Amino acid sequence: MTVSAAFMVPHPPLIIPEVGRGGEKQILATTNAYEKVAEEVAALKPDTIIITSPHSVMYADYFHISPGHRATGSFADFGASGVRFSEEYDTELADAIALLAEKENFPAGTMGERESSLDHGTMVPLWFIRKKYSGGKIIRIGLSGLPLTYHYRLGQIIAKAIDESGKKVVLIASGDLSHKLQEYGPYGFSKEGPEYDENIMEVCGKAEFGRLFEFDESLCKLAAECGHRSFVIMAGVFDGLRVKATALSHEDVTGVGYGICTFYPDGADESRHFLQEYEKKLEKECKEKADANDEYVRLARASVESWVKEHRQIQVPDGLSDDLLTRTAGTFVSIHKMGQLRGCIGTTSATQDNIAKEIIQNAISASTHDPRFDPITEDELKFLDISVDVLGETEDIDSPDKLDVKKYGVIVSHGVKRGLLLPNLDGIDSVEEQIDIARQKGGILEDEPYTLQRFEVVRHF
Numbered sequence: 001m002t003v004s005a006a007f008m009v010p011h012p013p014l015i016i017p018e019v020g021r022g023g024e025k026q027i028l029a030t031t032n033a034y035e036k037v038a039e040e041v042a043a044l045k046p047d048t049i050i051i052t053s054p055h056s057v058m059y060a061d062y063f064h065i066s067p068g069h070r071a072t073g074s075f076a077d078f079g080a081s082g083v084r085f086s087e088e089y090d091t092e093l094a095d096a097i098a099l100l101a102e103k104e105n106f107p108a109g110t111m112g113e114r115e116s117s118l119d120h121g122t123m124v125p126l127w128f129i130r131k132k133y134s135g136g137k138i139i140r141i142g143l144s145g146l147p148l149t150y151h152y153r154l155g156q157i158i159a160k161a162i163d164e165s166g167k168k169v170v171l172i173a174s175g176d177l178s179h180k181l182q183e184y185g186p187y188g189f190s191k192e193g194p195e196y197d198e199n200i201m202e203v204c205g206k207a208e209f210g211r212l213f214e215f216d217e218s219l220c221k222l223a224a225e226c227g228h229r230s231f232v233i234m235a236g237v238f239d240g241l242r243v244k245a246t247a248l249s250h251e252d253v254t255g256v257g258y259g260i261c262t263f264y265p266d267g268a269d270e271s272r273h274f275l276q277e278y279e280k281k282l283e284k285e286c287k288e289k290a291d292a293n294d295e296y297v298r299l300a301r302a303s304v305e306s307w308v309k310e311h312r313q314i315q316v317p318d319g320l321s322d323d324l325l326t327r328t329a330g331t332f333v334s335i336h337k338m339g340q341l342r343g344c345i346g347t348t349s350a351t352q353d354n355i356a357k358e359i360i361q362n363a364i365s366a367s368t369h370d371p372r373f374d375p376i377t378e379d380e381l382k383f384l385d386i387s388v389d390v391l392g393e394t395e396d397i398d399s400p401d402k403l404d405v406k407k408y409g410v411i412v413s414h415g416v417k418r419g420l421l422l423p424n425l426d427g428i429d430s431v432e433e434q435i436d437i438a439r440q441k442g443g444i445l446e447d448e449p450y451t452l453q454r455f456e457v458v459r460h461f
Contacts, residue, residue, distance in 0.1 A: 006171040010258035011124035018080035033249035033260040042133035053121030056142035066140040067110035073118025090137035155236020173234035175227010177257025185255010196223035205247035209235035210274035242266040296460035303363035324356040330391040343370040389457040408454040
């Protein structure tokens with residue numbers, strides 16, 4: 001049995017009268033649409049309500065499924081302690097999802113509970129649903145910092161568990177849209193805000209789920225969206241199915257986007273395996289990019305592939321340029337997968353006989369020994385984007401004024417503690433931010449004095 005239906009809903013505490021104290025009247029269209037969602041859930045009489053929430057426990061590299069038999073929560077943090085919930089978890093289905101994830105070596109499960117109380121991303125939908133329908137247990141699932149493809153894959157795993165359980169299940173994809181839609185809003189205005197809202201309502205209103213992968217990370221960040229990953233999990237639940245979608249409402253009067261859509265399965269459709277199609281496209285793009293890499297990056301890629309596939313370090317190949325064979329320098333090898341960092345390790349000065357050997361060694365380290373990530377696996381190789389930075393000489397500087405985040409990398413030192421950050425990195429826009437991140441990487445406390453060095457790099461793609 002596939003999922004009975006899914007609903008994309010926001011979670012503004014304001015919408016609860018005891019919290020809004022009249023303020024909820026300004027989003028009456030959202031309230032009316034929410035009431036319709038609750039009526040539709042009640043009509044379906046689900047055994048289980050799965051809620052994906054951005055405000056549940058969230059990890060960078062793991063999807064948390066709330067454990068235990070039940071959980072409680074209230075809107076006390078929003079001045080309405082009298083609005084309380086006590087919900088029973090469907091441990092049977094939650095365990096089935098976790099077991100499937102474990103079998104598929106997928107990073108999801110019930111470990112790592114940090115906060116057992118229900119979050120408002122879960123409670124706002126339940127406030128409407130429980131007025132119409134008191135039956136059904138719940139499952140609460142958090143999002144992660146992993147790529148969108150992982151969120152879609154989690155949806156596929158959820159769908160498989162539902163099918164094997166034989167239970168009647170609805171999914172609530174909880175998430176606000178952009179938080180930057182009005183100057184007077186709590187987060188101000190960004191032109192990317194309305195752009196995101198317009199696009200996401202079009203995509204979800206037509207169930208064109210393949211387009212969810214096309215949302216640029218920078219657009220989502222600048223729009224300060226909340227629910228995109230939640231919506232992608234929902235899309236994965238419908239993988240390979242036609243979907244009847246209805247957009248019920250969209251409001252932005254508070255400066256935050258609230259969108260509500262309903263989704264019902266409508267039979268199998270082999271053209272709607274969106275993750276499969278996206279990965280084919282991505283693999284082709286990565287191959288084309290790899291074919292255009294210069295010799296520095298080709299050498300790094302060969303080193304990564306040899307080590308991952310055979311656990312063998314390559315020798316310096318014939319035919320390399322004199323720069324690679326005769327010069328020494330520190331190098332950094334950076335590896336990205338689907339737009340997200342997958343490993344980055346390097347040396348600030350030469351440790352090998354030449355740059356070629358430096359790259360070979362650092363490529364292995366970046367793919368295997370970066371403590372922030374698990375070692376890269378063979379099935380990931382086709383999706384990797386690799387770059388190589390060759391570092392120039394370091395130069396002592398006496399002021400942050402002599403830094404430029406686009407031109408210079410920085411080394412922050414306090415005694416034996418050192419932190420380095422490369423130049424021209426996505427999301428690093430100020431010298432202050434550059435220094436602060438490097439300081440933290442070096443384990444240098446905020447109140448500890450430090451010295452600065454700068455360096456230039458030649459970046460190879």
